[in-house]
Amino acid sequence: MCADDASASNFDLERFLPYRLNHLADRISQALARLYETRHDLSVAQWRVLAWLHHREELTAKEIRDATRMDKAKVSRAVQALEARGLIRRRPSPRDQRVQDLRLTEAGRALLAELIPEARAWEAELVAPLSVAEYRELLDVMGRLERQLARLE
Amino acid sequence: MCADDASASNFDLERFLPYRLNHLADRISQALARLYETRHDLSVAQWRVLAWLHHREELTAKEIRDATRMDKAKVSRAVQALEARGLIRRRPSPRDQRVQDLRLTEAGRALLAELIPEARAWEAELVAPLSVAEYRELLDVMGRLERQLARLE
DNA sequence: CCCTGTTGGTTTCATATGCAACCATCGCCC
């Protein structure tokens, strides 16, 4: 990449990738959160847990934590709330007494059957201005940035 | 864009743009925050205020709020903290007694002279795997997503 | 000129968050 003027002059936040990315992600996240929260009273963390359980059938809190990089406590609280609402079920794992296996209940599955199409439709509207190639490339570039980030940490 | 299978089956968070974007932005933001916080004891909000003042010389809190879409209270608190540390100066605007004009102090300018090159260098490392064209296209695509978002809201 | 509705900014409050301490269990080495 270009390593142009490294001085402090003419620095523009609008062209600073971390800022732009964060800004965009925040706005998208907020807009979607309104969907989850106002219509189904779910926090983003709760939605993520549900979505992962939908995808992988049975998981432990640890696996969700690894997949999402959410805080330990955040996952724990999301799981508690979801169980209290009867959307997921947890039972002690036969393999390890510390661990609890998480699964969707029927109610959870039913909620996702509503929620996922909504989320998909919303995403489709969002990315409507992009061509298929652009969309694919965006995901690809993001993947590379993530890998680079892992290298830097 | 493709409007494929809208059902709830085979939904994969890893391919869901809002999730991916948020995840990436979070990680980048956290990594950068470590830079600001550990080395200069600045919150992200404070850094943003400084950066905008660097860019635009004199601003009011309202203008910063508009530019960054940060919460009113967040801007207010960041400004207070920065003034307490002597990095910015605020004085009542001659035009409107409610408003205060914000400016960098010498100390603030000096801090930015350190901080900006660091931030730039970090960004350069982050985007090292991207070609110039890819980088440009990324910013372009992000801009289009932002515009689309504005339309959806 | 008031009176009223609006706006910039601060403060308060209830909630969300992350870190760290904690508890129980596990795996392992002696």
Next chain:
DNA sequence: GGGCGATGGTTGCATATGAAACCAACAGGG
């Protein structure tokens, strides 16, 4: 098989956050 460090998960705490209440100061129509 009994310690002992590591690990999954929960909880307590201190901080950060956003929404809403609040306070001045403005604008402009009567």
